[in-house]
Amino acid sequence: MITGPHTRFEGGALYRSGKLAVLDLHGSFHAMGRQYGSLLANELQELYGLAIENYFLKEKGLSPLLMDQTAEALYAFYPKRFRDILTGMAETSGLSPGQQLRLNALELYGVLTGCSGIFAWGDFTGGGPLVAGRNYDWFDSYADFAQKLTVAVWHPDSGIPSATITFAGVVYMTTGMNAEGLFMELNNGLPSGGGLTYTNRVPAIVSLMGFLMDYKGMEPVDAAFHSTRPEFTFIINVADASKAFAYEWAPFDMKRRDGDSDGLLVATNHFVHPAWGLALQPDTGFESPLRRENLLSLGHSHRGKMDVSTMMALLDIPMDQGGATWPEEGKIRTVYQVVAVPAERSLMVKVPGYQDWTGVDLKPFFNLVKK
Incomplete structure (x- = not known):
């Protein structure tokens, strides 16, 4: 259940769903950055200390120069509107511009x-609305960082209102939904595509945030995928x-894949x-074939009964018991986990070991109903 607003700043507001921060941001991209930085200043400073200073610099011994090069390489080809967010954040968060960029690249300091x-x-939902489930898997240290998981709802002066779900201070899209009911989630594809990397392209994770804010439906976003490398x-x-x-x-290259069955799609x-x-x-x-086969089996065994409650229960099943979820202890x-119903503009979010499933109804934030 959403509570708040707990704090307001320059047209933005901070809400909570359980321990989860939910930001409601409005205006220019610079203004939204200022709102974000002020409303989550404590979380941003705490995450910087925990992740950047204590873990990557001290515990892992990452070179400050390498960290800055990584952060700058991510930022180098950001569109101006997203650069403006990070500039605004640094003005109000208590972090310097360089520290803000380091935090923005939180997920790029490892494999x-x-x-x-x-x-x-x-048929898999028994005629109910489409339901999506996603597990976001990473190395063990990121489980601590996920205590600062944030749902940021962006209302740009020009663009489609969109929500992104990721670590505090990170400005791109790995999980998100827009007000038109378009939902996206990102998985690593390196086990098939290999380590080929280009340094002269806009980062895909940034392009995806733009896709949410720019496109209303599947046809135009399909064109965007076909036009972007x-x-x-x-x-x-x-x-x-x-x-x-x-x-x-x-x-x-790029290939679009339909469902594995009519009404069921699984991707690892x-x-x-x-x-x-x-x-x-x-x-x-990373056990990709096993996780895929487990989810396909679970989907078929629950054919006609797949709804939000069922999806949450399936995502809670560990890999060694026929599910796809990694254990709470291990490398x-x-x-974090998300269940989404695009037709209802609703999310359920879980941070294992920290926050059980908690709901985020995006309709009020997308101005589809009154708050």
């Missing part, structure tokens, strides 16, 4: 791991109220579209 996505509609390999799962697709998105970290002609060994790719963890 990508695995994520899982499952989407059900039609990522810097390295991802699998992007996209859904609206009635269907879902997996974009197997490599720097050199390897390409599945038969046109690739690729195979992945069972013991590689790789399921850091």
